[in-house]
Amino acid sequence: MNKKQLIIIFSLCVFVYACKKSDVVEAQIQTFLGFQKPANFPEPIYNLAANPVTKAGFELGRSLFYEARLSRNNTVSCGSCHIQSSAFTQHGHDVSHGIDDRLGTRNSPPIMNLAWNKAFMWGGGVFDLDLQPIVPITTHEEMDERVDNVMAKLRLLPKYTAMFKNAFGTEEITTARMMKALSQFMVMCISSNSKYDKVIRKEAGVSFTPQEQEGYTLFKEKCASCHSEPLFTDGSFHNNGLSLSPVNDQGLYTATLIATDRYKFKVPSLRNLKYTAPYMHDGRFLTLDGVLEHYNSQVQDLPNLDPGLKNGTRLGIALSDADKTKLLAFLSTLNDEAFINNPALAEQ
Amino acid sequence: MIRFKYTITLLLSSAILLICSCKKSEDVTPDFNESNLAPFSVEFDNIIGDRTLTFNNTTTPYTNAAGEKFTVSMLQYFISNIKVATVDGKEYTVKQDSSYFLIRSSDKATRFAKVRVPEGDYTRLTFTLGVDSLRSTMGIDKRTGVLDPSADHDTGGMYWGWNSGYIFFRFEGNSNVISDDVNGDPTGKKQFKYHIGGFGGYSAPTINNIKIINIDLTAAGIAKVRKDRQSNVHLFVDAMKVFNGPNSFSIAAHPNVMFSDYSVNIAKNLTAMFRHDHTEN
Numbered sequence: 001m002n003k004k005q006l007i008i009i010f011s012l013c014v015f016v017y018a019c020k021k022s023d024v025v026e027a028q029i030q031t032f033l034g035f036q037k038p039a040n041f042p043e044p045i046y047n048l049a050a051n052p053v054t055k056a057g058f059e060l061g062r063s064l065f066y067e068a069r070l071s072r073n074n075t076v077s078c079g080s081c082h083i084q085s086s087a088f089t090q091h092g093h094d095v096s097h098g099i100d101d102r103l104g105t106r107n108s109p110p111i112m113n114l115a116w117n118k119a120f121m122w123g124g125g126v127f128d129l130d131l132q133p134i135v136p137i138t139t140h141e142e143m144d145e146r147v148d149n150v151m152a153k154l155r156l157l158p159k160y161t162a163m164f165k166n167a168f169g170t171e172e173i174t175t176a177r178m179m180k181a182l183s184q185f186m187v188m189c190i191s192s193n194s195k196y197d198k199v200i201r202k203e204a205g206v207s208f209t210p211q212e213q214e215g216y217t218l219f220k221e222k223c224a225s226c227h228s229e230p231l232f233t234d235g236s237f238h239n240n241g242l243s244l245s246p247v248n249d250q251g252l253y254t255a256t257l258i259a260t261d262r263y264k265f266k267v268p269s270l271r272n273l274k275y276t277a278p279y280m281h282d283g284r285f286l287t288l289d290g291v292l293e294h295y296n297s298q299v300q301d302l303p304n305l306d307p308g309l310k311n312g313t314r315l316g317i318a319l320s321d322a323d324k325t326k327l328l329a330f331l332s333t334l335n336d337e338a339f340i341n342n343p344a345l346a347e348q
Numbered sequence: 349m350i351r352f353k354y355t356i357t358l359l360l361s362s363a364i365l366l367i368c369s370c371k372k373s374e375d376v377t378p379d380f381n382e383s384n385l386a387p388f389s390v391e392f393d394n395i396i397g398d399r400t401l402t403f404n405n406t407t408t409p410y411t412n413a414a415g416e417k418f419t420v421s422m423l424q425y426f427i428s429n430i431k432v433a434t435v436d437g438k439e440y441t442v443k444q445d446s447s448y449f450l451i452r453s454s455d456k457a458t459r460f461a462k463v464r465v466p467e468g469d470y471t472r473l474t475f476t477l478g479v480d481s482l483r484s485t486m487g488i489d490k491r492t493g494v495l496d497p498s499a500d501h502d503t504g505g506m507y508w509g510w511n512s513g514y515i516f517f518r519f520e521g522n523s524n525v526i527s528d529d530v531n532g533d534p535t536g537k538k539q540f541k542y543h544i545g546g547f548g549g550y551s552a553p554t555i556n557n558i559k560i561i562n563i564d565l566t567a568a569g570i571a572k573v574r575k576d577r578q579s580n581v582h583l584f585v586d587a588m589k590v591f592n593g594p595n596s597f598s599i600a601a602h603p604n605v606m607f608s609d610y611s612v613n614i615a616k617n618l619t620a621m622f623r624h625d626h627t628e629n
Contacts, residue, residue, distance in 0.1 A: 050487050118551070125511040127550040130488040134497055134509040147498035175498040176488040255511045256554045257609055 038192035061185025071143035087272035094283030107283035125255035215330025241299030478516030569627035593617025
């Protein structure tokens with residue numbers, strides 16, 4: 001083999017290598033996997049067949065999620081009260097802080113694993129994710145805007161007419177399209193890569209510490225009846241014995257007018273608690289210690305108190321200090337750093 | 349013999365022809381055929397007691413059975429699932445996607461529910477006051493036109509976002525009997541607001557204020573639906589019945605009724621609003 005031949009072969013190799021590399025990069029850009037159900041999760045509840053997640057739809061939804069024009073004076077977006085670094089909650093605010101510094105009456109819940117939710121809002125009332133964004137857009141303390149007016153604002157922007165065309169085939173902006181795009185973004189906000197998930201999926205080299213394992217056992221014994229795995233909520237509504245607040249929020253009752261629903265609130269997931277303080281529907285507990293002590297000693301015997309929180313005359317769930325330490329160790333395995341740092345879910 | 353046969357045949361043929369032509373000039377009821385559709389409309393003519401509906405007529409307000417004087421600023425309601433029936437019981441239900449109407453008294457053009465039904469003579473009209481529970485739980489793709497939830501609530505939107513559902517009947521106005529405190533209208537505008545809805549709940553049974561209205565057309569004129577005409581059933585819709593229906597109440601006692609247990613009483617009153625005045629064929 002002479003020098004010339006060697007050069008030719010070398011050049012060919014470089015060429016082939018370069019081709020391969022750009023193919024890989026290309027593939028990464030081109031391949032949008034859409035909605036992927038985590039292996040340890042059940043089938044989603046959201047009707048994905050009626051609104052399949054596409055790259056263009058997801059990207060439009062993401063733009064809308066971070067679009068301040070959804071509010072009356074273009075100052076508040078969904079992302080204002082649902083901040084990714086706080087697992088899409090408004091960390092540090094007991095109740096959400098909306099337009100013109102108005103305050104709501106409830107704590108901003110996480111945008112997380114919503115495809116598995118059968119009811120929305122702390123007090124229910126909304127049963128379809130596609131209908132949910134109408135509430136914050138039109139609520140006085142949140143965005144205080146009209147949905148038809150939001151669409152009128154979006155229609156003036158070439159960015160959006162182009163994105164709607166990419167996502168839905170034409171430039172037309174309708175309520176259904178706007179809501180479906182927002183849903184496409186929200187169902188993609190999946191938190192399924194906590195240490196717990198990796199242990200359950202038996203991913204290589206991941207296991208609970210003895211303390212976490214003991215906490216897991218305690219959790220299954222004392223908490224799992226409502227905070228059921230793997231979503232850590234059964235999606236139902238319960239009265240967990242919180243003392244009545246001055247605003248007398250009656251929870252699920254407001255939406256159903258059924259007396260036995262009074263003071264029942266949706267069971268929140270226990271995922272990502274590290275990022276989502278404060279806790280409860282009105283954000284009254286600033287720390288998890290406060291939450292655990294509530295269950296240990298502060299449960300109030302109110303109408304419709306969950307039967308699981310009343311054993312004879314003993315209210316709540318007995319938790320020793322050692323139990324609490326173990327539970328907190330387990331709960332910390334539900335924090336999902338990959339979720340709060342996922343660049344695809346961030347404002348672009 | 350042959351000649352006799354010929355005469356008989358001729359006579360018979362003439363008789364048949366004569367009968368046929370007689371029948372034709374008498375407007376025979378067409379055979380009921382679900383694909384033979386013709387225009388049909390129901391007109392919702394809003395009135396208040398013995399008077400026509402006028403907005404904010406403060407110089408000559410209306411008076412209810414409780415003796416309270418009031419004026420009206422908004423009256424609108426959903427009509428859906430229109431069905432007609434013939435005297436011999438043949439029924440036709442208008443295709444659901446074409447059967448949702450929002451009657452807004454501020455816009456005269458909305459007073460007609462225009463549909464297509466098979467040619468025929470109809471003695472009974474049935475419709476829903478409100479939006480049926482099935483449609484109330486459908487996906488957002490099915491919520492177009494008058495069902496689009498994007499309409500602004502303050503200016504007449506008929507959708508509750510916080511409790512996903514439609515307002516079936518919305519009636520607002522003013523009365524001096526309304527107090528200025530939290531039991532009345534704390535803004536001092538002395539407004540009454542009746543927003544009646546509730547489709548029965550998505551997963552657990554809740555209040556159901558969907559009302560099915562049946563109207564017998566025999567007394568005031570059956571609807572003769574034909575392709576070459578516009579048969580129109582003209583109804584009077586008496587909003588005074590909101591107060592003076594079977595569950596009569598006073599504005600002062602209940603100036604605001606929305607999604608609450610009391611709304612069930614008012615919803616019952618709403619069924620008494622519809623009266624068949626005449627039919628234009």
